[in-house]
Amino acid sequence: MSKVTKKRNGKIGVPPGTLVHIGERKQEAVRISVIDYDEAGCREFEADTIEQCFVFREKPTVTWINVEGLHRVEVIQKLGDCYGLHPLVLEDILNTDQRPKLEDYKDYLFLVIKMLHTGKTPETLIEQVSLILGSNFVISFQEGMEGDVFDQIRERIRRGKGRIRNMGADYLVYSLIDAIVDNYFVVLEIMGERIEELEDELMTRPTTLTLREIHQLKREMIFLRKAVWPLREVINSPVRGESPLVSEGTRLYLRDVYDHTIQIIDAVETLRDMLSGMLDIYLSSMSNRMNEIMKFLTIIGTIFIPLTFIVGVYGMNFENMPELKWHWGYVAVWAVMAGIALFMLGYFRKKKWL
């Protein structure tokens, strides 16, 4: 989650539309899973070669082709040729450093969305999902880092749960977006809890580590924000009904996702506000604590300074120092010093310095 821009080796200067994969390269094979369904039933299989997907092009049933792994460029190329995708679309699918966006190519819609993972590491992973919505097909592309949030949708299609099998490809795309956006809430909840723990820590026992974690969270929030803000625009466009590929019925559902997006943006902004507030609290609480220590130490020093002066006086070697010969002189000096110390303690207490 930490890089602002990804390496583009071998990308700069080549003609536009040249397919180069920008992202984390994986050695595993590309996984292509196909689900083809209509009201009557559903067929599911893993394709060994991309050519197996081509037969669904002309079928009236809804076909969902999910491609995991983007490093084998020729697979994407063939799929693009079969389904008539523009070279720039293919280029954008391979470049995983895209901003969330929606592009309308008349025959199909092209969407780029960021999927969040709360995997094994404490950091949140961001993976790019590209979606192609045609009249009777949906193609989704992922880098395939650690599973996805689509399993429950697959289950729903298999069992015919809800209205998913009765509706078109646009409803399937809605369901995919909905699953991705719902998962944002999970990530935000985890973050919210980390922030609240941090806040407790801040009140009771702030350390330099607390500061570092606040900084870390602030930075994650910058990246989260970049993933979430453009999403609003992406979803708003089909909600306004600008494409005939999205039916009136699905639009209502998308409006619901739109509301969720706004809620998530709100939550991100709130968490950001809370984090800024925490930084201020941390700094002032650290400086308060340090000041308290310094004050205490300085007060101790200040009480002893006149006493040390007095004992210095009677350490002088003048021949003619009458006090030195008094019988109670020594005791008297102790008494005077105790008096001075008590007076100073009282004075400091009165001034509320202790």
Add this chain to the structure above:
Amino acid sequence: MSKVTKKRNGKIGVPPGTLVHIGERKQEAVRISVIDYDEAGCREFEADTIEQCFVFREKPTVTWINVEGLHRVEVIQKLGDCYGLHPLVLEDILNTDQRPKLEDYKDYLFLVIKMLHTGKTPETLIEQVSLILGSNFVISFQEGMEGDVFDQIRERIRRGKGRIRNMGADYLVYSLIDAIVDNYFVVLEIMGERIEELEDELMTRPTTLTLREIHQLKREMIFLRKAVWPLREVINSPVRGESPLVSEGTRLYLRDVYDHTIQIIDAVETLRDMLSGMLDIYLSSMSNRMNEIMKFLTIIGTIFIPLTFIVGVYGMNFENMPELKWHWGYVAVWAVMAGIALFMLGYFRKKKWL
């Protein structure tokens, strides 16, 4: 008031329109109170089963069904079926983590508003109120945490006070919104008073507690803001006359509520500005006070340092130290030291350091 997002256990991944209550679960029974009225009269009762409300569906009189408690999902489901509410509306009613919003479903308007409570706890409670406005009915949903602000409206309907009985369901919805918004002023007044007390405290006797309370208020303000800002948009839409369900007459009244909302947003922003100013004042006043103490102590130390040096000089054991043998040597040293001390005090005073 402290969570940014609410727990969505059992919500992630289910098909859209599945009804799950997100919010604080209560064990009490659901309370359904019905008021049915027209110019001629008014009938009021508590419904034991939701089916009792169905008869009012077709009556020309205005019916207000108030549902308190959202945990029995089947009640909401039946009511939704009877009044033809969209599954997504029912889902949003149950999810109490909504942003204030207005949605136009042609046959009815669906509104979500946040109601503030200044209950027994010092913190302000925020409760979600969902309103359905049909042509001849209003349905309101609350979680039912600690009573509501609608009692005076009930009284007005019973006694036929004001114009409420002569007007339609849209005027009833206006009255409900008005009551909620009016209550915001009460909450703001209480907050304003807490802020002014804090400010006095800040000028006279700032403590670490003051800082914590400023922080606490700042945080409450974040949540208050989230409840109030979207309200403007919500109310503005019927004011602009975009729905035939709101009559021309009621629109004038809604414009009045709209003005109140702007005033409340203004007040919230002003309080936020004042709180930020207070944090600055607190920090600089704390650091000023600390600096004053340190300066005082350092000055005391500085006065004694040369004196201690002098008494150290005459504590040396050199055989040949003529001063030690002078008869007035000891007195002279005291005089010199007094002189130095007075000179330093004078110098510090002249420099305005004391």
Add this chain to the structure above:
Amino acid sequence: MSKVTKKRNGKIGVPPGTLVHIGERKQEAVRISVIDYDEAGCREFEADTIEQCFVFREKPTVTWINVEGLHRVEVIQKLGDCYGLHPLVLEDILNTDQRPKLEDYKDYLFLVIKMLHTGKTPETLIEQVSLILGSNFVISFQEGMEGDVFDQIRERIRRGKGRIRNMGADYLVYSLIDAIVDNYFVVLEIMGERIEELEDELMTRPTTLTLREIHQLKREMIFLRKAVWPLREVINSPVRGESPLVSEGTRLYLRDVYDHTIQIIDAVETLRDMLSGMLDIYLSSMSNRMNEIMKFLTIIGTIFIPLTFIVGVYGMNFENMPELKWHWGYVAVWAVMAGIALFMLGYFRKKKWL
């Protein structure tokens, strides 16, 4: 000028349109002054009862009714009935906690504006003025705190100075707004002078009082801003020519007032910027001064620390300390100490610490 919201006792929960005065209650009687004029002449009197104003309703002459004091609700009620004002307008007139606004009720325009007073107190007072502009009448409402800025307009009407007597009620309303806005310049000039005095003080002799006054001015600015910003929208609406009650000729004059409003907003923002800059300057100048003191004191301490160590050395009681027996030992020690002190002073000066 200090409250964010005003007390609404007895206002919450009553039906809309119920007339309750929100503001500072005064025991004096309500003062109603009437000026009725046309090109030919002008008649002026103080009305004892509100009914005396009713006869002017149908006259073609321009009538200006000025009501000072809002606590006698029945007076406002009767006036409203006679001139056909909407209950919500009367409610807003009585509620002196309004935001500046303009509402178009077809037969009349309703304006709320804030009038500034620089009275006997150092603080600026803000008073609400409500204006009703009909085709041949103007009604103005004030709480009547300490005189108003309208005297010169009365004089102009009496003497027929300028074009006021030749023009309609819309020009009178323009003149009232112009007088109020012109007075803002006076208030801003006074504030500007206080800020410049503060700035001088800041450069020469900053104290804690300076900080408090900066804070005070910042806060007044918050309230001033709230009074001025919405004014732009209020005046812009008739300038754009949206109401037939304002003639083309008067619109040019209103555009002039609109320019003044923009200038005032500019000046307020400039003063706010200057105040923020001053706070920074104050804080850094205070901390600089404190640091200078601490540095000076620490340097004095540091010079004496090695000297005190040396005199301590020769205060030791070892039997075998040859230096103690040297004839010039004592003088040599003084010489060494003077050397050390001079070296340190030189070192500190070279480093630019002194």
Add this chain to the structure above:
Amino acid sequence: MSKVTKKRNGKIGVPPGTLVHIGERKQEAVRISVIDYDEAGCREFEADTIEQCFVFREKPTVTWINVEGLHRVEVIQKLGDCYGLHPLVLEDILNTDQRPKLEDYKDYLFLVIKMLHTGKTPETLIEQVSLILGSNFVISFQEGMEGDVFDQIRERIRRGKGRIRNMGADYLVYSLIDAIVDNYFVVLEIMGERIEELEDELMTRPTTLTLREIHQLKREMIFLRKAVWPLREVINSPVRGESPLVSEGTRLYLRDVYDHTIQIIDAVETLRDMLSGMLDIYLSSMSNRMNEIMKFLTIIGTIFIPLTFIVGVYGMNFENMPELKWHWGYVAVWAVMAGIALFMLGYFRKKKWL
């Protein structure tokens, strides 16, 4: 350049359109210079009385009347009467506290622009220039503080350089605006240089004076910004072609000036950003330097504190202190003390404190 609002003595409360000069009053006479030209030739003279200008009213040639000095109100009045200017325009010409603006009075355009002077004083002077563009005349008004930036335009007209003599009054107004805007670059360059000098000073030898100058420049920037920002709107309006007084050909040239204005606004914002950055750098560099000094002094103090304790120990007068009688006792104490001092120095160095 330092006042936020100018004195309006004798202005508050008078009827609108009353002519009062607001600005620095000068005792010199009013200077009226007239240039009348067409393609064929050019005639230039200084008018002793304003009436001499009236003859050009009806001539087809382009006439430029430049009025320097605004304190003789009757001159402006007469000119206004002759050329049919609205009383509010005359009022605005005399009030030199205007915001840059453009007003379209159908027969003529009225423009207010701020002209910058980098005169003898280090501060930048801002002078108001009012321009009237009619179909065949241009009238410009200045207070006449220290010359103007129009000399090269006069020269161009006299010599027929460029296309100025072949084009209409609109091109002359464009040339005047262009000259004023070009001069902004000169002022910005001077400011940019001052800022860069300050930056060098900041890196090498920051003093309190540096802070004061940063503050001074920040303040000048506030006023500069107020002069420049509205200019964009002023010029944009004729560029969009909203007035028939500006020909298509001149519009292209105005678009060029518009670009310059945007560049100037950009530069002002950049300088502002740089100044804010400098304030932060200054504060942290000052506090770093102070901390370094304090750390150095405290380390010196800390090294001597245990040594002073040790010599104190052997200054005690106990009868039974065996070390005092050892032959090498004194030397051993020196050795121990040197060891402690070296150890501490090493420790501090290892910790990178020295």
Add this chain to the structure above:
Amino acid sequence: MSKVTKKRNGKIGVPPGTLVHIGERKQEAVRISVIDYDEAGCREFEADTIEQCFVFREKPTVTWINVEGLHRVEVIQKLGDCYGLHPLVLEDILNTDQRPKLEDYKDYLFLVIKMLHTGKTPETLIEQVSLILGSNFVISFQEGMEGDVFDQIRERIRRGKGRIRNMGADYLVYSLIDAIVDNYFVVLEIMGERIEELEDELMTRPTTLTLREIHQLKREMIFLRKAVWPLREVINSPVRGESPLVSEGTRLYLRDVYDHTIQIIDAVETLRDMLSGMLDIYLSSMSNRMNEIMKFLTIIGTIFIPLTFIVGVYGMNFENMPELKWHWGYVAVWAVMAGIALFMLGYFRKKKWL
């Protein structure tokens, strides 16, 4: 990259359209390279005199004239005359202090874009590229500082790689813009790496140099932002299809560049946010470190202060001090002092001050 505005010597006051080169003057000759191509083939040469380019004016093939070096004004003048460029366009080409912009002169489009160089110096260089797009020609102007990013486009034309030879002049302009924008990613990547190195440095070993480099990067970011932000508007205009010179097919490609621009703006803003965060981290980490040192030193001092007082007590010369005569007095004092020191150490440790 460091000047806010460039020197305009000899530019102020001259008539508009006068050609003066504003920028870094180079002594080298002007280099004019011409590439003329169509589907069939491509011809490339370096022109010795500008007149050699004129023959391509009327040819149907696409001609790309690249001019490096702007100091020989007459060359630009002649080229402008031949291709019918407006004097203001030529003026803007020569003034390298332009803001990125697009101007539509019907027969041709005029674009100004900033090209970034990451040359030999650590600082990023910004060079202005002006592009003229006609129906069958493209003219590009550069100052020619250190090579450009167009080599790969030349190569593609020569070899007929990609679709460049099959498409018109608009596609060539798109390719040039694309090359410039792609290069921004390289610069951002380098900056991102510098920032990440700085961040590591900040966590482990912050120095004053780190602060200076943060400041340096912040400043570069200001200039980078100025180059990038207006680019969005520039590219957006042909994307919206406002000029017939850009074909529908090329528009799709430009939309892709537009997306890249948004991504770059996003990245610049993210880097800015990260830099601000770093400044805060730096300041608090520096002040924490300093405080830790001061605390440690003060604690050492505080432990010795009472001990020094005690040894002072027994250095007094009173005749009657019984302790001095005790046999174990000296040892007892050591024991007492060790006890006090241990107690204080324990107390400080318990308080977590050590």
